[in-house]
Amino acid sequence: MDTGGNSGDGSPVVRVTVGRGGPRGGARRTDDDAEEGELGRPEQGRAILDVARAATDRATVLEVGSTGVSALEPLVLVTVDGRTAYHPRPSADRARSLAENAESGDLSADGARWVVGHDADPETLPTPPDGPLAVGTRRVLGACGWTDPEDGDIEAGAASLAREDPDAAFERLAEVGVRGRGRGDAGRDAPVADELETAREAPGDPVVVVNANESDRRNDTDRTLLGGAPATVLDGALAVAAVVGADPSDVVVYSNEADDLVRNRTRRAASAVAGALGATSADGADPPRVVAGADEYIAGEATMALEALEGNDRLEARLRPPGPARHGLYGRPTVVHTPRTLAQVRRALLNPDAFDADDADPGTRTFTVTGDVEAPATVELPTGGSLAEVRDAVSTVGRVEMACVGGQFGGFTRSLDHGASSVALTGADLGTEGVVELFDGSRCPVATAGKRARFATEENCGRCFPCREGSKQLLDLLREVYDGSYEDDMIRELIRTMGSSSICYFGQSAARTVGTAVDRFETEFEAHADGRCPSGVCEVNQ
Secondary structure: OOOOOOOOOOOOEEEEEEOOOEEEOOOOOOOOOOOOOOOOOOOHHHHHHHHHHHOOOOOOOOOOOOEEEEEHHOEEEEEEEOOOEEEEEEHHHHHHHHHHHHHHHOOHHOOOOEEOOOOOOOOOOOOOOOOHHOOOOOOOOOOOOOOOOOOOOOOOHHHHHHHHHHOOOOOOHHHHOOOOOOOOOOOOOOOHHHHHHHOOOOOOOOOEEEEOOOOOOOOOHHHHHHHHHHHHHHHHHHHHHHOOOOOHEEEEEEEEEEOHHHHHHHHHHHHHHHHHHHHHHHHOOOOHHHHHHHHOOHHHOOHHHHHHHOOOOOOOOOOOOOOOOOOOOOHOOOEEHHHHHHHHHHHHOOOOOHHHHHHHHHEEEEEEEEEEEEEEEEEEEEEOEEEEHHHHHHOOOOOOEEEEEEEEEOOOEOOOOEOOOOOHHHHOOOOOOEEEEEOOOOOOOHHHHHHHHHHHHHHHOOHHHHHHHHHHHHHHHHHHHHOOOOOOOOHHHHHHHHOOOOOOOOHHHHHHHHHHHHHHHHHHHHHHOOOOOOOOOOOOOO
């Protein structure tokens, strides 16, 4: 892949990140009270990009996606002769000066946050020695913030390998043991090869759905990948298509209607990747389709994503079995995976030695770190590492007193001393959706759990009784705590019923959120029943 490390001819390169940006108006970007439009828009990065392009004729100026670290962006990276200087959040005048200096071979190193030496043409972002970009690893995030997301000079390496020998590619994935990585995967936390095997054996023409419709704004993992390195995701998706016998035109990227920038980049990259694979309209075939889905939480669940793609006005979870791999989109065998899972699939096919097949959850996992922080960050951790590393990627507002791991319906915990693998997270009753929210002492666990319980009552699809009625009863029981009645046995029994009987992950995970809050912050619940909020934020009946 030509990343433009030195524009191919040794000339300087100026990269400007144009992505989702940081929060507006300070901290607390992800909260149950977050307002629409709170996230920074790409216009700021675009303005810096335009200034840089206008300032130079001889240096190459590239638009790149987000690195995942909002605190640094818009970020200008100046590369000259195997060295890259990092210039976070420059003013327009500063950006103009950086581009003008780059034209004459000057890194403007004196004002840089970091200057990193590297090979002449690296394919991934040269990692600084410290700071948020040095947290964990960047095996699937490596191209984010470095390569042109719409670069037409793309090698579809994993897809080419899988098309050449689908059986060998399947065996490699089965041997490596890559697992699903989110609620949007039909095989959530299960080996990817299991879904592929079912789809390969099922009758009918298979389909591959890249489920990128994540409306939980806490979670930027998939948006970071698709916005910064869509070709890596599409290469993985086309490889999966080859393994199950699907045509490139039967790959569908299901995105969120609110993510215009990501969707447009993905659409253009889809044509480029398909062209590199020799699957273009000129050959009588179409590239993968990119479509927009509703900005609703339930629309990201794997079977409800299929309902949306079929054009159904009311989204409801589908009963399983059969799962989508056997009976999916319009009854066809359908493999449904998130972008972060497909990026791991690509890496497993191209570099299987980087995975330890003896690990219960081989590879890496991406996490967005957010909550009471100055700005969110998306990082990548080895599954054998500690979740506590994520704290080094952000600046917290105050002392961290609790965390919620797993997004909207994650699990609450007082400690991040847990492994980053799906096995470790599930064993600790935490979520695997790739979000870590850090909360300071001003947060009340009872109120925070209650807001998420209310979300469950308002946003569930309504199909199954345990989720629909259970979430209502659970919210009522939490409200009674404020009136002096803490029925912990009833709450725990209701949580057990919802977790074991709900037909989809919505009800199962909603139960976990309240259950972990009760288990790990029971003294706070008891205090509320006694008429006192330890955090001092709730109005409690005396």
